[in-house]
Amino acid sequence: MTSYNKNYIEIIGAKVHNLKNVNIRIKRNSFTVFTGLSGSGKSSLAFDTLFAEGQRRYVESLSSYARQFLGKIEKPAVDHINGISPAISIEQKVNTRNPRSTVGTTTEIYDYLKLLYARIGKTYAKDSNELVKRHSHTDVLQFLGKISKDERFLILAPCGEENRSISWIKSLKIKGYSRLFYKNEIVSIEDIGIDQKTEWNKLYLLIDRFAGNEFDEDETLRLTDSIQTAFYEGHNKCSVFLYQKGSYKSFNKDFEHNGVTYIEPSLHLFSFNNPLGACPKCEGFGSVIGIDPELVIPDKGLSIYQGAVACWKGEKMSEWLDQVVLNAEKTSFPIHKSYASLSQEEKEQIWNGTDHFHGIHDFFKFLEQNSYKIQYRVMISRYRGKTPCPECEGTRLRSDTRYIKVGDRNINELVNMSISDLSAFFNRLRLSEFEENMCKRILSELRFRLDYMLDVGLGYLTVNRSSNSLSGGESQRIQLATSLGSSLVGSMYILDEPSIGLHPRDTKRLITVLRKLNKLGNTLIVVEHDEDIMDEADEIVDLG
Known part of the structure; x- marks a missing residue:
């Protein structure tokens, strides 16, 4: 050999x-x-x-x-x-023609983003931007430990929608309860009058009464037991009424806020390849077959008056352009300004229409309604193409993920950043000590991969960029x-x-x-x- x-x-x-x-x-x-x-x-x-x-x-x-x-x-x-x-x-x-493959999935950057948001992502309410949290009896005890020494308070179980009946009141008597709290007053169950005028959202079952914020061992056990009873009777909801402030503090074991239930962060919620996380409209592809704006307005250097909207040409279809030109003055719409120079608000006017003229979307709805005519079907087909999904805006994920944030940013915003901007975001990200310990390895792997992407000169790409477009x-x-x-x-x-x-x-x-x-x-x-x-x-x- x-x-x-x-x-x-x-x-x-x-x-x-x-x-x-x-x-x-x-x-x-x-x-x-x-x-x-x-x-x-x-x-x-x-x-x-x-x-x-x-x-x-x-x-x-x-x-x-x-x-x-x-x-x-x-x-x-x-x-x-x-x-x-x-x-x-x-x-x-x-190497791939898979439409689901992105720069983020290829480099594993997106896998670590999913892990990060699943571990330390905080959910904020849609309406008030308040933190949504699943409470426990520990949260109630911590709250009560911060009130003043002279404060008197009540542990209450709110009357839920499923309990709003006379039979519920009777069942409380059988269980041995004797007091209710109605319109900021303690009333006997025997004396409460239930009729059509009863304001059920102001009716509570009184569980216990306390004073101050310092408790010995026996009082702590009693308080804990009362809180757990309130959660049980209130169907995972508990309220505390503070006498001096005359205010309520609500706690909820369910992951909801103001009656709106949210999905708790999990790995599958941030995966567009999983039915739980994928946008229901585009099914995680990020695009749908619709009206392609590039085909509708091919030359953005033209003004609306000059015929920038390609589908509004011809003897019949020019009627749609005429009604915009004749009524543009009423909304101060600039018909002589090139489409590229229009503000985002002005572009939305020409697409969605106003009170005084119909927009491009209205035009295509008209064609759809009359699609039994072959000439309208042919016209629709001319302007069809792959367009960003209107529901997820191309991010591929369901809308619930927009309310889950890390460092005041949701995952949809991060995947649309360039690699260089994303690297800068993680370099200046500041977390609590607990969050830092939970995600130390994840953050180091993220920064590690982002730095290598910058080293090979790909800082201009976005994480959401489709692999087959590279x-x-x-x-x-x-x-x-x-x-x-x-x-x-x-x-x-x-x-x-x-x-x-x-x-x-x-x-x-x-x-x-x-x-x-x-x-x-x-x-x-x-x-x-x-x-x-x-x-x-x-x-x-x-x-x-």
């Missing part, structure tokens, strides 16, 4: 494509650049020989059961390859950042011209990333022509 140096990868007799019996030794755990003229065999040596043989040997190491699903990989035209490591190819091509170079650099984030060692990475499309400033940052990947203990082989990357290489192989 021929001996070989374990510190080198030896290729003997490579004959793939343009290669003519090539022999070469590449130092392991080094940074090697393959360069040369077009057609000289750089890619044939790197991808069709080294990578192909690395993949073939990996597949052959699997069980026969696993190999039947992978298919047979042909051995490349080469006599011998010694010292080869498991190979990972990062080429300039978009260019080949962007997709390659995302894979590079993901590989670095995985901290894999002992592998052979083969890259195809990663510097293409990069600004010279970003090339230096890319070199830093490549060096980090190399220093982890990986062999790096890069097909490249960029002088800066060639200068940084440990070895250069010039073919041709």
